[in-house]
Amino acid sequence: MNDRDVKNLNNNLRLCDSRSIPLASRIILLLIPAALTVSFLANDAVLAFAQQTPGDYIINRVEIWGLFYRLMVIAFTVGAVLMGVLAYVVFKFRESNKKTFPREPMEGRR
Amino acid sequence: MGHATFEWVYVGVVIALLVYVGAASWDVERLLDHAPPESKVVKVFGQQWLWTFEHEDGRKEVGELHLTKGVPYRFEITSRDVNHAFNIPDLTVMMDAVPGRINTMWVMPDATGEFLIQCREFCGFSHYQMRAKLIVEEPDATNVAFEDAEEKYLPASSVVDAGDTARLS
Amino acid sequence: MVLEVKKPRAMWEILFSTHHTDIGLLYIILAITALMIGGALAIAIRSELFLPGNQGIIPDSNTFHRIFTTHGTNMLFLWLLPFAAGVGNYLIPIMVRYKDMAWPKLNATAFWMIPPAMAMVWLGMADFTWYASPPYSILKAPGPAAEMWIFGIKILGISSVLGAINFIVTILKMKHPDLPLMRTPLFVWATLVTSIMILVAIPTFAAALIMLYTDRLGVSGFFNPAMGGDPIAYQHLFWFTFHPEVYIFAIPAIGMMYELIPRFSRKPIFSYQSGVTAFVLLAIVGFASWAHHMYSTGMSFTEKTVFMIGTLAAVPASAMHVFNWTATMWGGRIRFRAPMSFAFGGLVLFFYAGAGGIVNTAMPLDFLTHDTYWVVGHFHLFVMGLITFAFIGMLHYLFPFITGRMYNERLAMISFWLLFAGSSVIFLTQHVLGLYGQPRRTFDYLPIEPLIIMNQISTVGAWINAAGAALLIGNLITSAIKGKPAKMNDPFELGEHYYDYTRREPHH
Numbered sequence: 001m002n003d004r005d006v007k008n009l010n011n012n013l014r015l016c017d018s019r020s021i022p023l024a025s026r027i028i029l030l031l032i033p034a035a036l037t038v039s040f041l042a043n044d045a046v047l048a049f050a051q052q053t054p055g056d057y058i059i060n061r062v063e064i065w066g067l068f069y070r071l072m073v074i075a076f077t078v079g080a081v082l083m084g085v086l087a088y089v090v091f092k093f094r095e096s097n098k099k100t101f102p103r104e105p106m107e108g109r110r
Numbered sequence: 111m112g113h114a115t116f117e118w119v120y121v122g123v124v125i126a127l128l129v130y131v132g133a134a135s136w137d138v139e140r141l142l143d144h145a146p147p148e149s150k151v152v153k154v155f156g157q158q159w160l161w162t163f164e165h166e167d168g169r170k171e172v173g174e175l176h177l178t179k180g181v182p183y184r185f186e187i188t189s190r191d192v193n194h195a196f197n198i199p200d201l202t203v204m205m206d207a208v209p210g211r212i213n214t215m216w217v218m219p220d221a222t223g224e225f226l227i228q229c230r231e232f233c234g235f236s237h238y239q240m241r242a243k244l245i246v247e248e249p250d251a252t253n254v255a256f257e258d259a260e261e262k263y264l265p266a267s268s269v270v271d272a273g274d275t276a277r278l279s
Numbered sequence: 280m281v282l283e284v285k286k287p288r289a290m291w292e293i294l295f296s297t298h299h300t301d302i303g304l305l306y307i308i309l310a311i312t313a314l315m316i317g318g319a320l321a322i323a324i325r326s327e328l329f330l331p332g333n334q335g336i337i338p339d340s341n342t343f344h345r346i347f348t349t350h351g352t353n354m355l356f357l358w359l360l361p362f363a364a365g366v367g368n369y370l371i372p373i374m375v376r377y378k379d380m381a382w383p384k385l386n387a388t389a390f391w392m393i394p395p396a397m398a399m400v401w402l403g404m405a406d407f408t409w410y411a412s413p414p415y416s417i418l419k420a421p422g423p424a425a426e427m428w429i430f431g432i433k434i435l436g437i438s439s440v441l442g443a444i445n446f447i448v449t450i451l452k453m454k455h456p457d458l459p460l461m462r463t464p465l466f467v468w469a470t471l472v473t474s475i476m477i478l479v480a481i482p483t484f485a486a487a488l489i490m491l492y493t494d495r496l497g498v499s500g501f502f503n504p505a506m507g508g509d510p511i512a513y514q515h516l517f518w519f520t521f522h523p524e525v526y527i528f529a530i531p532a533i534g535m536m537y538e539l540i541p542r543f544s545r546k547p548i549f550s551y552q553s554g555v556t557a558f559v560l561l562a563i564v565g566f567a568s569w570a571h572h573m574y575s576t577g578m579s580f581t582e583k584t585v586f587m588i589g590t591l592a593a594v595p596a597s598a599m600h601v602f603n604w605t606a607t608m609w610g611g612r613i614r615f616r617a618p619m620s621f622a623f624g625g626l627v628l629f630f631y632a633g634a635g636g637i638v639n640t641a642m643p644l645d646f647l648t649h650d651t652y653w654v655v656g657h658f659h660l661f662v663m664g665l666i667t668f669a670f671i672g673m674l675h676y677l678f679p680f681i682t683g684r685m686y687n688e689r690l691a692m693i694s695f696w697l698l699f700a701g702s703s704v705i706f707l708t709q710h711v712l713g714l715y716g717q718p719r720r721t722f723d724y725l726p727i728e729p730l731i732i733m734n735q736i737s738t739v740g741a742w743i744n745a746a747g748a749a750l751l752i753g754n755l756i757t758s759a760i761k762g763k764p765a766k767m768n769d770p771f772e773l774g775e776h777y778y779d780y781t782r783r784e785p786h787h
């Protein structure tokens with residue numbers, strides 16, 4: 001197939017159109033991850049400036065495992081989103097899906 | 111919104127998450143990095159296939175390590191032959207023991223009990239059973255808190271003892 | 280079609296051939312043999328670890344150490360690299376529209392260096408882990424196993440470099456003049472980028488091997504503290520090569536997934552440009568992160584931070600690939616035959632591998648995971664989950680091309696599900712096992728309830744994998760001999776052209 005056919009392949013199922021997401025929503029979309037990052041980091045910023053006085057030491061394993069759990073929250077969230085998207089894709093776009101790819105009455109008959 | 115905008119947003123989110131991971135890790139590592147100046151030094155020697163320890167006051171221990179709860183310790187870790195790694199899983203202590211080099215790591219044991227010390231760097235035949243026992247004891251008059259070794263022979267009612275042990279809880 | 284078993288070619292014709300399809304086939308057969316033997320070793324390891332105490336499957340810890348060293352060395356250098364070279368040999372000249380590789384005789388030489396090296400690694404069975412870290416490897420490891428390993432790996436490194444040179448010259452210089460580089464399939468880009476990385480990375484370890492050998496002889500003390508040397512210097516040299524090396528393992532697999540996923544989704548790749556950018560980015564940034572393997576050797580805070588940043592910087596490139604594949608599948612009409620299933624399974628496990636890796640690179644968390652089973656689970660998700668799955672998928676895809684026959688689809692799908700379930704169970708469980716603190720490379724472990732249970736789950740997963748692998752190899756072999764002849768213009772009925780060079784006879 002030539003280049004023109006290739007460009008037109010996805011017309012029925014485009015991921016996104018030029019008009020579809022307005023500017024305000026785009027800005028919000030870009031700011032949400034930044035806001036989340038800042039909110040998570042705020043806790044660490046407080047810790048960063050704490051001094052250690054004699055008798056008032058951090059407990060290593062509490063800090064380390066705490067960081068681990070925070071990263072697991074992120075990892076499992078991202079994982080769930082990705083697995084959800086993949087499950088949706090393989091379910092909806094598999095060729096045997098009659099809803100997405102309706103079959104002609106005489107299709108398959110010789 | 112073109113063909114590639116969604117991908118740019120996606121990469122932006124990925125980078126934001128990675129920045130968070132990096133910054134949070136940097137933070138925690140910074141906290142762990144500096145041993146308090148009043149830490150007690152414990153020399154740790156790994157060798158095939160056992161651990162030996164030497165306290166500040168000259169006490170030596172083989173296969174067992176006695177520490178006091180609430181006291182910060184700085185381990186000076188080295189090896190007598192091949193690479194080992196000094197690991198106390200319950201206290202998240204983990205540092206390689208490299209011959210010819212002294213690596214340091216500090217920890218404050220915050221709970222009493224017996225804990226596992228194991229080797230976590232392949233070192234040959236008995237690597238898998240190169241273990242030791244960590245015993246963390248309550249601070250009392252017979253083990254040292256912040257005072258020098260001689261002071262453990264003083265009566266427990268001395269002012270210095272009472273004040274310091276109160277701050278440890 | 281090279282391997283037309285019903286119409287046999289004389290064996291010596293294939294063995295002495297310098298044609299790229301023949302050499303590609305030889306690489307592939309050698310690699311699959313190594314995969315099966317390495318897998319058998321893994322089954323021995325996991326079966327021994329089913330319960331604490333000596334199960335009798337592996338008699339003592341020395342043998343255990345030899346087995347896992349050979350397992351690792353074999354899988355990395357005799358399965359992953361030769362298979363990628365084999366598929367590259369087969370397809371690259373076709374994809375750049377040239378008649379063969381740039382230097383066919385050099386190509387044959389590079390391949391034939393591998394069997395003697397394989398023999399040395401296998402017969403020696405060194406015991407110092409595939410890292411071969413000093414001082415153990417220079418002071419305590421018994422010879423001649425150690426020397427045989429050193430020489431074997433040396434030869435494999437040279438073979439790799441010769442192959443890389445051949446690929447680079449073929450792609451850049453022998454490419455058809457009317458074919459711009461930006462129109463070649465992404466697999467070509469993957470092979471090009473991998474080959475350049477090989478040229479940059481391997482010489483460092485070649486030097487380290489020589490130093491290791493002279494240290495063993497006692498004439499030098501590069502890594503021997505008693506002679507003023509530094510064991511950590513070896514680790515820098517080792518990881519400077521072998522961190523990029525893991526990308527060298529992965530990038531051809533990613534390139535193969537770019538062959539399989541668009542075809543079986545009946546859609547062009549979402550963004551070719553993004554694929555190229557991601558490959559080049561990964562290749563460059565991959566050299567900036569080696570010391571994340573050495574966080575526990577006593578590095579300073581600043582050093583660790585630098586390498587953490589270098590490691591994290593490589594993640595967006597991988598994320599771009601995942602996005603590209605997903606966006607390619609979106610809106611397609613996906614046919615889930617064995618090649619696509621394996622590729623998709625690889626995609627899923629790729630994410631888990633990467634996510635676990637990010638935990639390793641978070642500096643303080645390395646105290647939890649370094650040298651535990653977490654690391655074992657993590658890297659196996661990469662080498663088995665991503666790379667081996669992509670390779671097996673590609674192997675199924677090329678099967679009609681190579682043999683003219685179709686494999687049995689139902690058996691292939693069953694073997695896929697067994698391997699996917701088995702691999703997930705083994706390696707995800709090992710992440711948790713590592714968090715409990717079980718070190719890697721241990722012949723035995725403490726008889727604590729959680730450790731026992733997780734080891735058992737992991738072993739059961741390994742047996743599931745073994746069943747899947749047995750089915751796989753049985754399917755491939757019997758189908759090659761008496762499978763149904765494939766419809767060569769479109770064996771998978773995707774409605775697109777297959778590698779339609781079968782109308783040209785293979786020896787032109």
